[in-house]
Amino acid sequence: MPSFQPFVQRAGDGPTTISTPPTMPSGINDRLSKPEVSRDVKMRRYQRWFFYVVIVGLFLAALGLILKVYADNNSLVTSVETLSTQVKQRDQNLEQIRAELAARNQATESASTNLEQMKAQLAQNMKDLENAVSKSKAVEDSLATTTSARAVDQLTLERAKANTLNLILSLGTELSNKDMTRIKIADIAVAGMDTDKDGLPDDMEASLGTDPLKSDTDGDNYSDREEAVGGFNPLGKGLWPIDSKFSANYKGRVILNKQGDIFYAWYVAQDGLRYYMGSSGDKFEALRQNDYWTKQK
Numbered sequence: 001m002p003s004f005q006p007f008v009q010r011a012g013d014g015p016t017t018i019s020t021p022p023t024m025p026s027g028i029n030d031r032l033s034k035p036e037v038s039r040d041v042k043m044r045r046y047q048r049w050f051f052y053v054v055i056v057g058l059f060l061a062a063l064g065l066i067l068k069v070y071a072d073n074n075s076l077v078t079s080v081e082t083l084s085t086q087v088k089q090r091d092q093n094l095e096q097i098r099a100e101l102a103a104r105n106q107a108t109e110s111a112s113t114n115l116e117q118m119k120a121q122l123a124q125n126m127k128d129l130e131n132a133v134s135k136s137k138a139v140e141d142s143l144a145t146t147t148s149a150r151a152v153d154q155l156t157l158e159r160a161k162a163n164t165l166n167l168i169l170s171l172g173t174e175l176s177n178k179d180m181t182r183i184k185i186a187d188i189a190v191a192g193m194d195t196d197k198d199g200l201p202d203d204m205e206a207s208l209g210t211d212p213l214k215s216d217t218d219g220d221n222y223s224d225r226e227e228a229v230g231g232f233n234p235l236g237k238g239l240w241p242i243d244s245k246f247s248a249n250y251k252g253r254v255i256l257n258k259q260g261d262i263f264y265a266w267y268v269a270q271d272g273l274r275y276y277m278g279s280s281g282d283k284f285e286a287l288r289q290n291d292y293w294t295k296q297k
Contacts, residue, residue, distance in 0.1 A: 125171050126252060132167055168265050169280065172256040177209065180257050180266075181240040183247040186273035187229040199225035203279045207257050207264035210234050247272045 192201025198215035200208070210217040210224045217224050218236050227234040231242050250268040254277070257264045265277040 122171070122253065125167075129167055129171060129254075168254055168277070169256070169263060172254040172263070172265060173250065174256045174258060174263075177257065178241075179246070180255070180274075181233075182243040183250065183255070183266075183268060183274045184231055184240075184242050184272070185228050186269070186271075186275045188275070190276050196224075198223045200228065201276075203264070203281065204276050206259055206262070207266075207276070207279070208234065209259070244272055247274075 189199070190201050190204055192203060194201050195212050196205075196215040198205075200210065200212075202212040205212040205224065208224070208228060210228075215223045217234055218227075220227075220237075222232070222234075224234040226232075231240050232238070233240055247268060251270055251272060253268055255266050255268060255274065257266065263280040265279070266274040267277055268274050
């Protein structure tokens with residue numbers, strides 16, 4: 001392609017004239033003016049723009065993928081931290097439960113030890129009670145042998161009765177009327193005043209709640225004694241709620257039933273039956289001067 005330079009007028013030259021650049025050869029102009037060349041140029045422009053669009057699309061897709069991976073990683077990290085916190089909390093709860101179980105086991109062992117000590121103490125107390133009863137019987141025997149010593153021995157007897165009363169009240173376990181009916185009465189003769197002649201002493205009927213002036217309190221043609229020793233309710237219909245497992249908890253122990261201001265004492269023997277001992281009103285009369293309440297079967 002021919003080159004041209006601008007025309008510069010020098011001093012002293014004649015009038016300035018601007019020359020026009022030479023025209024391109026007609027062959028080149030003809031080629032540029034052809035429709036095929038114009039289409040190629042447009043196609044290359046389109047290709048460049050398509051390439052730019054593809055590049056931008058790939059960039060945006062890569063950016064979106066990076067953001068998604070970043071968000072997923074953050075979510076995963078959060079989930080891991082949450083799970084880690086939950087695991088730590090569960091470990092703490094587990095340790096707390098283990099500590100509570102250990103404390104309960106220790107308390108159970110301590111309770112078992114205390115129970116054994118209480119059993120041993122109760123056995124010793126019962127032995128002391130038997131000794132006190134023997135001493136009371138010996139005192140009464142000595143009172144019967146001589147009249148001259150009755151006045152002196154009477155004081156000893158009253159002291160023995162007072163000691164017996166205090167010992168029974170301290171060793172005895174008070175039960176409600178309902179719980180008393182869960183322990184069956186032994187079928188033996190009991191000494192004492194029996195006004196209605198039904199086989200139950202008046203004070204024993206006071207403990208049971210029956211009428212000492214009526215041999216059949218509930219009027220069902222069965223005597224109070226027959227119903228009481230048979231496990232039936234002498235005050236109405238039906239059976240008493242006899243419970244052998246309940247009575248087993250009181251074997252070898254004195255149980256007390258309070259009616260008004262009077263305590264009525266019973267002894268639960270190894271056969272699971274209860275034997276009437278007496279009332280605090282007569283200071284148990286040296287435990288009826290009999291050993292029926294310690295009867296073993």
